[in-house]
Amino acid sequence: MKKTYLFPIELYATNVNIDNNSLIKSLYKIKDTSLGVKVSNKGGWQSEDLLCNKDFQFFKETILKIASETFNTNINLFEIWGNVSSKYHYNAIHHHGKEPNMWSGVYYLQTFKNSGPITIYSPWDTDLHHHFYFTPGTLIFFPSSLPHSVDANMENQDRISIAFNFKIA
Numbered sequence: 500m501k502k503t504y505l506f507p508i509e510l511y512a513t514n515v516n517i518d519n520n521s522l523i524k525s526l527y528k529i530k531d532t533s534l535g536v537k538v539s540n541k542g543g544w545q546s547e548d549l550l551c552n553k554d555f556q557f558f559k560e561t562i563l564k565i566a567s568e569t570f571n572t573n574i575n576l577f578e579i580w581g582n583v584s585s586k587y588h589y590n591a592i593h594h595h596g597k598e599p600n601m602w603s604g605v606y607y608l609q610t611f612k613n614s615g616p617i618t619i620y621s622p623w624d625t626d627l628h629h630h631f632y633f634t635p636g637t638l639i640f641f642p643s644s645l646p647h648s649v650d651a652n653m654e655n656q657d658r659i660s661i662a663f664n665f666k667i668a
Contacts, residue, residue, distance in 0.1 A: 506623075508622075508641075508642065508645065509642070510619065510640070510641045511569055511639065511640040511641075512631075512633070512638065512639045512640075513565070513637075513638050514636045514637055514638070515606065515637075515638045516636065517558060517606070517636070518557075519608045519609065519635055519636065521554075522554075522555070522558060522608055522661065523608050523609060523659055525552075525554035525555065526546065526581040526583060526608075526659060526661075527583075529546055529581070530544050530546070530581075530583055533546065533547065535547065536580075538593070539591045539593040539648070540582065540584070540588065540589075540590050541588060541590065542585070542587060542589070543582060543583060543584035543585065543588035543590070543652075544582070544584075545580055545581070545582050545583075546580045546581040546582075547580065548578055548579065548580060549580055549661075550577070550578060550579050555579060555661075558579070559576060559579065562579075562604065562638075562663060562665075563576055566602075566640065566665055569640065570667050572667055572668050573667075573668035574665050574666070574668065575665060575666040575668065576663060576664075576665040577664060577666065578663060578664045579661060579662070579663040580661070580662055580663070581659070581661050581662075582659065582660045582661070582662060583657050583658075583659050584614075584615075584649070584657060584658040585652065585657050586654060587651050587652065587653070588651065588652055588658075589615060589649055589651040589652070590648055590649040591648055592618075592620065592625065592647065593646065593647070593648070594643060594644055594645060594646050594647070595643035595644075596643045596644065597644045598643070598666070600666050600667040600668075601642070601643040601644070601664065601665075601666050601667075602640050602641065602642060602664070602665050602666070603640070603641055603643045603662065603664050604638065604639060604640045604641070604663050604664075604665070605617065605633075605638070605639050605660050605662045605663075606661045606663075607633045607635050607636065607637045607659075607660050608635060608659040608660060609635055609656070609657060609659040610632075610634055610635055610658055611656060612654070613652075613653040614652050614653075614654050614658040615650030615651050615652050615653065615658065616630040616631055616633075616649070616650055617630075617631050617639075617647055617648070617649050618630050618631075618648050619631065619641060619645055619646075619647050620645065620646040620647060620648075622645060625646055630650075643664060
């Protein structure tokens, strides 16, 4: 009997060597002067779009390079934002859109043992899911249509990440 996978879902993960301290410092500087936005974040702070912010230019170039190499095509990075989640803060289940060829990513700047995993859910049944625990420097890509959430941060230190959306050309 031949085995067939009907609906495989790709998730890519790698470690990236970026100056996390500089990015964290820039995010806190923005956080000190901005209320941020409320989307899926419950209690946490989420920045407005950082795509044109000069402090994140190197990050943007790095993501474009890695995504272009991963998918072997041109990439249109169209949105970047920072997330700072203090103790008990979390992100409710959500997705980033259902357009074809749209992908999302997260880069982890600061995490600890009990910072809370990202949970990726099956698009067909949210009872089916997988928890991913990542360390600082981890970069992941996943289809934007996948429902996902981030568990509560149970550490006394902030969980900090940068998320983004892009389209494959």
